[in-house]
Amino acid sequence: MTSENMDFDVAIIGAGVVGCAIAREMRRRDLRVAVLERELDVGRGNSSRNSGVLHGGFTYKPGSLRARICIEGNHGFDAVAEELGVPFRRTGKVVVGFSEDDMRSLERFKAVGEANGARGLAIVDGARLRELDPSARGEFALHSPDSGILDPMAYTLALAKNAALNGAEFFFDREVFGAVRRGELWELFARTGAGARDAEIFRTRWVVNASGLGAAKISAMLGIPGYTIRGFKGEYFVLDKKAGAALRMPVYPAPDQKGGFATHATPTVDGNVLIGPDSYIVEDFSDFSTTSARMAGLVRDGLKMFDEVKPEHYIRNFAGIRAKRVDPATGEVLDFVCEAPEHAPGVINLVGIESPGLTGALPLARRACALLAGREDTRPNASFDPRLRGSDRIAGTRFAAADDAGRSAMIARDPDHGEIVCRCENVTKAEVLAAIRGPLGARTVDGVKTRTRATMGRCQGGYCQTRIADILARELGLEPSEVLLGKKGSNLFVGSVRP
Amino acid sequence: MKSEKKAVVVIGAGPAGLAAAVALKKLGVEDLVVLEREDAPGGILRQCIHDGFGLTRFGESLSGPEYAGRFVDEAAKLGVDFRTGASVIGLDAGRRVTVATREGLVTYEAEAVILAMGCRERTRGALAIPGSRPSGVYTAGVAQAYMNLHNRMVGRRAVILGSGDIGMIMARRLTLEGAAVEGVYEILPHASGLPRNVAQCLDDFGIPLRLSHTVVDLRGSSRLESVTVARVDENLIPIPGTGREIPCDTLILSVGLIPENELSLQAGVALHPRTRGPLVDEFFRTSVEGIFAAGNVLQVHDLVDFVSLEAENLARAVARHLAGSLPAGGGIEVRAGEGVGYVLPARVGGKEDFTLSLRARRPDRDVALRISHGERIIKTIKFRRVLPAEMLRVQVRAADLAPSAAGSESRRPEPLEVSLTC
Ligand SMILES: Cc1cc2nc3c(=O)[nH]c(=O)nc-3n(C[C@H](O)[C@H](O)[C@H](O)COP(=O)(O)OP(=O)(O)OC[C@H]3O[C@@H](n4cnc5c(N)ncnc54)[C@H](O)[C@@H]3O)c2cc1C
Numbered sequence: 025m026t027s028e029n030m031d032f033d034v035a036i037i038g039a040g041v042v043g044c045a046i047a048r049e050m051r052r053r054d055l056r057v058a059v060l061e062r063e064l065d066v067g068r069g070n071s072s073r074n075s076g077v078l079h080g081g082f083t084y085k086p087g088s089l090r091a092r093i094c095i096e097g098n099h100g101f102d103a104v105a106e107e108l109g110v111p112f113r114r115t116g117k118v119v120v121g122f123s124e125d126d127m128r129s130l131e132r133f134k135a136v137g138e139a140n141g142a143r144g145l146a147i148v149d150g151a152r153l154r155e156l157d158p159s160a161r162g163e164f165a166l167h168s169p170d171s172g173i174l175d176p177m178a179y180t181l182a183l184a185k186n187a188a189l190n191g192a193e194f195f196f197d198r199e200v201f202g203a204v205r206r207g208e209l210w211e212l213f214a215r216t217g218a219g220a221r222d223a224e225i226f227r228t229r230w231v232v233n234a235s236g237l238g239a240a241k242i243s244a245m246l247g248i249p250g251y252t253i254r255g256f257k258g259e260y261f262v263l264d265k266k267a268g269a270a271l272r273m274p275v276y277p278a279p280d281q282k283g284g285f286a287t288h289a290t291p292t293v294d295g296n297v298l299i300g301p302d303s304y305i306v307e308d309f310s311d312f313s314t315t316s317a318r319m320a321g322l323v324r325d326g327l328k329m330f331d332e333v334k335p336e337h338y339i340r341n342f343a344g345i346r347a348k349r350v351d352p353a354t355g356e357v358l359d360f361v362c363e364a365p366e367h368a369p370g371v372i373n374l375v376g377i378e379s380p381g382l383t384g385a386l387p388l389a390r391r392a393c394a395l396l397a398g399r400e401d402t403r404p405n406a407s408f409d410p411r412l413r414g415s416d417r418i419a420g421t422r423f424a425a426a427d428d429a430g431r432s433a434m435i436a437r438d439p440d441h442g443e444i445v446c447r448c449e450n451v452t453k454a455e456v457l458a459a460i461r462g463p464l465g466a467r468t469v470d471g472v473k474t475r476t477r478a479t480m481g482r483c484q485g486g487y488c489q490t491r492i493a494d495i496l497a498r499e500l501g502l503e504p505s506e507v508l509l510g511k512k513g514s515n516l517f518v519g520s521v522r523p
Numbered sequence: 524m525k526s527e528k529k530a531v532v533v534i535g536a537g538p539a540g541l542a543a544a545v546a547l548k549k550l551g552v553e554d555l556v557v558l559e560r561e562d563a564p565g566g567i568l569r570q571c572i573h574d575g576f577g578l579t580r581f582g583e584s585l586s587g588p589e590y591a592g593r594f595v596d597e598a599a600k601l602g603v604d605f606r607t608g609a610s611v612i613g614l615d616a617g618r619r620v621t622v623a624t625r626e627g628l629v630t631y632e633a634e635a636v637i638l639a640m641g642c643r644e645r646t647r648g649a650l651a652i653p654g655s656r657p658s659g660v661y662t663a664g665v666a667q668a669y670m671n672l673h674n675r676m677v678g679r680r681a682v683i684l685g686s687g688d689i690g691m692i693m694a695r696r697l698t699l700e701g702a703a704v705e706g707v708y709e710i711l712p713h714a715s716g717l718p719r720n721v722a723q724c725l726d727d728f729g730i731p732l733r734l735s736h737t738v739v740d741l742r743g744s745s746r747l748e749s750v751t752v753a754r755v756d757e758n759l760i761p762i763p764g765t766g767r768e769i770p771c772d773t774l775i776l777s778v779g780l781i782p783e784n785e786l787s788l789q790a791g792v793a794l795h796p797r798t799r800g801p802l803v804d805e806f807f808r809t810s811v812e813g814i815f816a817a818g819n820v821l822q823v824h825d826l827v828d829f830v831s832l833e834a835e836n837l838a839r840a841v842a843r844h845l846a847g848s849l850p851a852g853g854g855i856e857v858r859a860g861e862g863v864g865y866v867l868p869a870r871v872g873g874k875e876d877f878t879l880s881l882r883a884r885r886p887d888r889d890v891a892l893r894i895s896h897g898e899r900i901i902k903t904i905k906f907r908r909v910l911p912a913e914m915l916r917v918q919v920r921a922a923d924l925a926p927s928a929a930g931s932e933s934r935r936p937e938p939l940e941v942s943l944t945c
């Protein structure tokens with residue numbers, strides 16, 4: 025079956041942090057915007073599979089797009105975090121060293137960073153290093169005070185919600201598999217529904233390729249062949265908040281010969297610790313599984329950086345796949361691409377958006393919009409509101425983060441705050457309901473998880489998953505077999521025990 | 524915010540909290556409240572619809588809800604004050620208990636706090652099991668809750684990792700509901716649950732128990748499609764080349780229980796390195812004045828009958844604490860010697876008789892349990908067989924302790940040591 029969908033000015037393929045940022049920026053203008061995403065929610069790709077570091081911009085080649093969007097994104101982050109209520113802390117970061125070789129690398133970084141416009145970089149001695157982070161080992165370090173940590177999922181969601189509240193239309197379960205240029209328009213074919221042959225056509229004047237790992241394929245589909253994406257997988261351990269108390273800021277070892285960073289320890293805004301990522305090439309871009317050999321490596325290397333890499337603190341493992349654009353002949357990693365070439369009319373193409381794509385998502389989005397504005401006149405959207413409000417803001421609104429007086433007030437306002445659904449993270453029923461009922465509401469257990477943190481604590485849903493599954497079924501009118509963990513087909517149940 | 528004074532606040536209305544409350548009432552402690560986050564009392568027993576509970580205590584085989592029901596009825600008769608839908612979210616060393624309810628946040632200032640929060644299950648993440656992250660992976664207790672409390676069927680073809688009691692009970696439950704259970708895989712060379720469960724839940728249903736095996740990979744990006752199991756060596760490391768992929772849509776984990784210790788830690792209660800529950804003395808006193816603990820929050824029990832018993836002993840101590848008649852904390856350390864996994868209490872005063880509970884480190888035959896104090900062996904008990912799955916309980920008479928320890932306060936008293944050897 026094929027159904028047709030309305031006409032859009034802009035259709036964005038991919039609802040990762042980049043696609044969501046572009047949707048929001050595009051809605052500053054009077055444009056009809058669609059976001060097409062194959063998963064059932066935003067940010068299910070690499071945007072939720074990374075270190076959550078707001079990078080300082082001292083490792084990227086001066087003048088590169090990567091370097092520029094990183095610095096711009098870093099310096100501008102306070103503003104967008106404030107507008108959207110995204111949990112974020114400018115913790116600073118240290119890259120520690122032991123040897124003369126290390127010192128030379130750190131000095132090189134400092135020079136590169138300064139050329140890029142990074143602020144406040146300093147080589148500090150061991151004493152100052154221990155003052156900055158008592159858990160850090162090393163004789164000396166490069167300190168980047170501008171680096172920070174943010175909640176990548178919250179950021180992606182906040183951008184998406186704000187875009188949606190400003191009128192961008194999100195279409196989930198739409199995998200774009202074909203594109204045809206007809207006159208002045210693009211027709212995009214998207215797979216949807218249960219049957220593999222169900223397709224929907226989206227007609228649009230502009231297509232934005234923000235498909236992350238799919239970027240080379242989509243790019244070729246849109247008439248820009250020749251890009252190669254190589255997937256570099258990185259695995260992580262998530263450690264308990266009990267371990268988190270010991271770490272104040274990301275602590276990286278000085279880079280190895282190839283210039284890559286080995287396994288490091290990164291605190292999260294919620295107080296956990298990430299150990300990882302490592303790096304190895306993979307062929308299958310949809311396989312985010314973790315492997316025993318790599319996990320053993322993470323523990324071995326992680327222990328060199330952080331004492332608390334202990335089994336009693338293990339909460340979970342996950343993996344991301346860096347979408348690096350490479351020269352297929354030499355394997356050399358190439359710069360980010362953000363382009364609208366003449367020979368591919370109506371296409372804005374983003375390729376190779378690996379790290380620091382999270383840090384630089386907004387600057388990339390601005391550039392994508394500027395490319396469109398360079399081709400045609402657009403009117404501003406007078407009713408655009410850059411702010412999120414109320415419980416759509418995460419920073420400062422969570423029950424868990426409130427003090428007793430604040431919690432009392434929340435329960436008085438809404439007694440559903442008096443029911444704790446997730447005991448590890450103190451998430452209330454009111455928060456779960458808001459996650460489901462709010463803009464771009466959660467449709468799956470993972471959707472509730474990424475919006476509220478329920479199931480993310482040390483019991484991993486042992487207490488709350490049953491409750492969340494019940495609330496989802498009730499709110500969305502689902503049969504037992506329709507309650508999903510996250511992906512299409514990820515049903516939690518095969519039916520009822522008794523009719 | 525409302526604040527109330529209470530003689531005793533009990534956190535958790537599972538078998539431990541219920542038995543403690545009932546016993547305290549009978550001992551004349553009236554100013555008591557039991558806080559329970561669920562809608563109903565009963566604790567984990569609410570979802571244990573199989574029978575086998577109460578054989579020791581009542582001499583008959585009850586289901587979990589029936590067993591809990593006896594205590595709930597008695598508590599109701601005695602007029603125990605229950606608050607359900609009340610999650611304790613804060614506890615400090617000054618015994619301020621903060622509770623979230625639909626009516627608001629309530630604070631109790633208690634003379635004595637009883638920790639009876641039970642335990643939680645170890646998860647896939649805690650074991651760092653590699654592979655993909657599909658749906659269909661459940662801890663045994665969660666699967667049990669889904670099936671028995673929520674009427675949700677979790678899968679059609681299951682593999683069970685870990686031979687804990689709940690895992691074996693779920694193997695039987697799934698089989699009875701028409702699912703195929705491919706096997707129970709246990710990393711240790713022996714079952715970790717009770718022999719009666721191996722017999723009644725696995726053998727009777729022809730479900731294979733594969734020892735020295737573990738799960739090394741999961742496949743399926745949406746719903747689980749298969750797991751790979753492999754044999755492990757004596758260091759519990761998977762042996763390359765022994766992997767076998769088993770198609771299944773469900774993986775049930777029964778890989779251990781951990782005391783629910785978030786509140787204990789908030790209050791600054793010191794934990795036992797092995798049980799991960801509070802360190803207590805023979806009066807169930809934790810390291811924080813006025814905070815007591817019993818039941819699964821203290822040590823994971825295999826039989827609920829002993830949970831009730833433990834909580835009743837605790838209640839007597841709490842009543843004496845309120846009356847100011849408990850002796851000062853004891854200085855005799857109790858150590859787990861050879862063959863013993865752990866022993867509780869961790870220290871005793873030794874002026875009154877007490878009970879030790881302990882677990883064997885490994886299954887063994889014809890062993891002697893020896894309790895020595897200093898140079899002297901004060902008790903020897905022979906066992907035909909010991910299993911880590913079965914908690915051992917031993918009475919110790921104060922009169923048997925070496926006089927130097929019970930008597931003089933000046934010297935550091937000698938430790939008590941418990942061993943299980945041939
Ligand atoms: C291990 C790792 C660590 C990282 N650490 C950091 C860090 O600390 N700081 C930082 O700034 N950056 C970091 N990054 C980089 C950052 O995560 C990415 O650059 C960023 O998330 C990219 O966002 P995106 O929207 O381009 O891609 P994605 O988040 O992958 O989104 C692409 C979306 O497109 C969808 N899609 C793909 N094909 C199709 C199709 N055909 N039809 C419909 N939808 C489609 C996908 O489902 C996906 O949702 C890290 C990356 C990795 C892998």
Ligand SMILES: Cc1cc2nc3c(=O)[nH]c(=O)nc-3n(C[C@H](O)[C@H](O)[C@H](O)COP(=O)(O)OP(=O)(O)OC[C@H]3O[C@@H](n4cnc5c(N)ncnc54)[C@H](O)[C@@H]3O)c2cc1C
Nearest residue numbers: 535537538539559560566567610611640641818819826827
């Ligand atoms: C899944 C499972 C199956 C078992 N099967 C058997 C069996 O077949 N036979 C047998 O003899 N024994 C069995 N046992 C052992 C026995 O039933 C348990 O040891 C016993 O239930 C422990 O009692 P408890 O009161 O310590 O803990 P629980 O029964 O776990 O009760 C603890 C209570 O505290 C509440 N609570 C926790 N934290 C808070 C808080 N912050 N605020 C308010 N309330 C809180 C919980 O909701 C719960 O109701 C089983 C145990 C488990 C875990």
